[in-house]
Amino acid sequence: MIRDLLCMTAPVREGFDIPCHEIGPKSSHPAAALVAGLHGDEINGIFILSRLADFLNSVEAGKYPELRLVRRVLIIPAVNVLGVNLRTRTWPFDKTDINRMFPGSTTGETTQRIAYALLESTKRAEYRIDIHTASTDFEEIPQVRLHGPSDTERETARMFGLPAIMERSLSPVFTTTLMASWKVWPGESFVLRVGQAGIVQLDHCQRVFRSMVQFLGRVGVLEGVQIAAEDEEVCFFNKASAFRVLAEKAGTFVSDSHVGRWVRAGQELGYIYDSFGGKVIEKVVAPVAGLLTGIRRHPLLFEGDLILRVNRKS
Amino acid sequence: MRTETFFTIEMPYCERMETRRTIFSGGNGPRVAVVAGVHGDELEGLYVCHRLAAWLEEMLRSSPHGLRGSIELYPAVNTLGLDTLTRGLPVFDTDLNRAFPGSDSGPLPARLAAALMKALSGSALVVDIHASNIYLREIPQVRINQEFDDLLVPVARHMNLDLIWLHSAATVLETTVAHSLNSSGTPCLVVEMGVGMRITPEYCDQLVAGMLAVWKEMGVLAPDISVPEISHTPLIADDSNVHYLNAQTSGMFIPAASHWTDVHRGELLGTIVSPFRGDTLSEVRSPVDGILFSLREYPLVYEGSLMARVMSHKGVRA
Numbered sequence: 001m002i003r004d005l006l007c008m009t010a011p012v013r014e015g016f017d018i019p020c021h022e023i024g025p026k027s028s029h030p031a032a033a034l035v036a037g038l039h040g041d042e043i044n045g046i047f048i049l050s051r052l053a054d055f056l057n058s059v060e061a062g063k064y065p066e067l068r069l070v071r072r073v074l075i076i077p078a079v080n081v082l083g084v085n086l087r088t089r090t091w092p093f094d095k096t097d098i099n100r101m102f103p104g105s106t107t108g109e110t111t112q113r114i115a116y117a118l119l120e121s122t123k124r125a126e127y128r129i130d131i132h133t134a135s136t137d138f139e140e141i142p143q144v145r146l147h148g149p150s151d152t153e154r155e156t157a158r159m160f161g162l163p164a165i166m167e168r169s170l171s172p173v174f175t176t177t178l179m180a181s182w183k184v185w186p187g188e189s190f191v192l193r194v195g196q197a198g199i200v201q202l203d204h205c206q207r208v209f210r211s212m213v214q215f216l217g218r219v220g221v222l223e224g225v226q227i228a229a230e231d232e233e234v235c236f237f238n239k240a241s242a243f244r245v246l247a248e249k250a251g252t253f254v255s256d257s258h259v260g261r262w263v264r265a266g267q268e269l270g271y272i273y274d275s276f277g278g279k280v281i282e283k284v285v286a287p288v289a290g291l292l293t294g295i296r297r298h299p300l301l302f303e304g305d306l307i308l309r310v311n312r313k314s
Numbered sequence: 315m316r317t318e319t320f321f322t323i324e325m326p327y328c329e330r331m332e333t334r335r336t337i338f339s340g341g342n343g344p345r346v347a348v349v350a351g352v353h354g355d356e357l358e359g360l361y362v363c364h365r366l367a368a369w370l371e372e373m374l375r376s377s378p379h380g381l382r383g384s385i386e387l388y389p390a391v392n393t394l395g396l397d398t399l400t401r402g403l404p405v406f407d408t409d410l411n412r413a414f415p416g417s418d419s420g421p422l423p424a425r426l427a428a429a430l431m432k433a434l435s436g437s438a439l440v441v442d443i444h445a446s447n448i449y450l451r452e453i454p455q456v457r458i459n460q461e462f463d464d465l466l467v468p469v470a471r472h473m474n475l476d477l478i479w480l481h482s483a484a485t486v487l488e489t490t491v492a493h494s495l496n497s498s499g500t501p502c503l504v505v506e507m508g509v510g511m512r513i514t515p516e517y518c519d520q521l522v523a524g525m526l527a528v529w530k531e532m533g534v535l536a537p538d539i540s541v542p543e544i545s546h547t548p549l550i551a552d553d554s555n556v557h558y559l560n561a562q563t564s565g566m567f568i569p570a571a572s573h574w575t576d577v578h579r580g581e582l583l584g585t586i587v588s589p590f591r592g593d594t595l596s597e598v599r600s601p602v603d604g605i606l607f608s609l610r611e612y613p614l615v616y617e618g619s620l621m622a623r624v625m626s627h628k629g630v631r632a
Contacts, residue, residue, distance in 0.1 A: 012589060112618065304424075
């Protein structure tokens with residue numbers, strides 16, 4: 001079933017709404033609430049969730065006789081609807097970040113009203129998942145991000161079967177995010193970070209689609225899922241395991257390295273060129289042996305920009 | 315008087331970004347600073363810096379010993395944003411005032427924030443001037459986190475402003491320059507006034523007079539130097555007497571009342587209309603007897619857009 005989470009007016013165009021999918025047996029609240037597109041340019045998550053909605057609707061329609069959706073799933077592929085259409089990360093009218101507007105309110109600014117409606121519809125779910133990407137400049141390995149997690153959340157995070165689980169503390173910067181507002185409620189909350197903004201990365205999307213299906217199978221929302229043997233190890237990384245390489249010099253960065261590869265200490269991963277003179281001014285090498293979990297994709301570097309991150313196995 | 319670069323960073327193709335300050339040095343008296351242009355669309359503070367520089371240059375010509383301490387002006391912190399009509403930091407798409415205290419390594423926003431913190435820390439008083447945004451016009455006011463009100467309110471009372479707005483700690487953002495400075499022991503007042511992308515000369519001169527008076531009181535200026543008259547006494551606002559008027563429907567907001575005037579409960583403050591039809595979509599009326607201290611400048615509104623703030627009279631003058 002398709003429902004409108006929120007309907008609002010606009011100054012001169014017709015009103016707008018935020019549609020969502022509600023799939024599976026009726027219930028007072030969804031067992032799983034899946035959200036993407038809080039930022040309008042994070043298309044991987046929008047693509048994954050729209051594909052997942054199509055898949056679960058097909059399950060409901062009986063196209064996969066071995067599968068049965070036994071609990072209700074709420075799917076919101078994109079919260080920042082106008083941002084998606086206008087290709088902007090933030091709310092296009094006043095350029096505010098919707099993910100800095102939580103818990104929101106019914107009487108405040110437009111983005112606060114959007115935040116409130118989103119929180120109300122998702123907060124009672126037992127499993128809440130918010131899918132993001134890195135910026136348009138940077139690519140992240142598909143990963144589970146935990147912010148000040150409970151022990152249960154640490155365990156549950158493994159059920160996605162994604163190659164990396166990254167744990168961070170709850171910084172004051174995040175107090176107005178959806179994740180921070182979810183944490184006030186019983187239930188478990190996860191952020192997935194998948195690739196980079198602005199494009200669909202098919203490999204990453206397919207991988208996360210499979211991991212979402214596995215997750216729904218393992219937590220008992222979708223019955224009949226063949227639980228795959230893990231094709232690779234799930235690594236748990238805290239902040240201390242992250243080794244970042246920052247640009248010592250400005251210039252043009254090029255690399256044919258891929259996230260998700262294990263690298264040796266000192267392995268060459270890319271080059272910085274003098275953007276005017278054309279000479280190589282720096283070889284970028286892995287600072288330690290470990291998993292390449294993120295790499296810069298926009299070539300133009302300011303001094304100090306993050307180029308890549310390698311996580312050492314603990 | 316000298317203008318110098320206090321932060322520089324290499325850009326991808328040939329250029330360097332440089333951020334500059336102007337320093338007026340006198341004796342060993344207190345050091346004070348003015349910060350403006352953290353947001354690239356807020357220009358009021360830039361003009362305040364110009365007016366201060368003009369006053370100081372003139373004063374030093376006639377009274378070379380009139381300056382007892384030193385005065386630092388940081389008029390254009392978000393250099394690239396100001397030069398390109400962008401509120402945030404271009405390329406990084408970040409609000410610089412959410413990047414404090416920053417760090418010496420890391421990307422531009424963190425480094426610029428850290429450089430500014432280092433430059434300002436230890437000042438006897440920092441004034442961080444903001445100019446609202448392009449949507450709302452604000453009366454000259456200082457906004458103070460209640461965590462620091464003991465120290466800051468007495469100074470703010472003498473700054474020739476119209477309003478002191480006390481914010482409870484829960485509603486304060488911790489990553490601003492002001493919060494970072496106050497938390498680390500450097501007093502910082504946040505002034506909000508005017509409207510984005512515009513200059514309101516009378517507000518700027520009002521603040522200039524207030525800062526000069528405070529600096530004279532602090533001993534930054536010599537006691538025999540005459541400074542402009544103080545003519546404004548601030549009202550006090552807090553969470554209990556500020557009322558927000560958010561749009562009930564989308565459209566064009568047409569004000570019916572003037573900014574910074576007394577209004578009565580039920581009085582019409584404006585209407586929301588549509589360019590497609592002749593009737594009125596929504597009337598905006600004051601919820602209380604009070605004073606209209608914020609008024610929408612940018613006409614188009616969405617449901618929820620803030621159109622005005624009214625402060626009810628508590629009968630309290632600072």
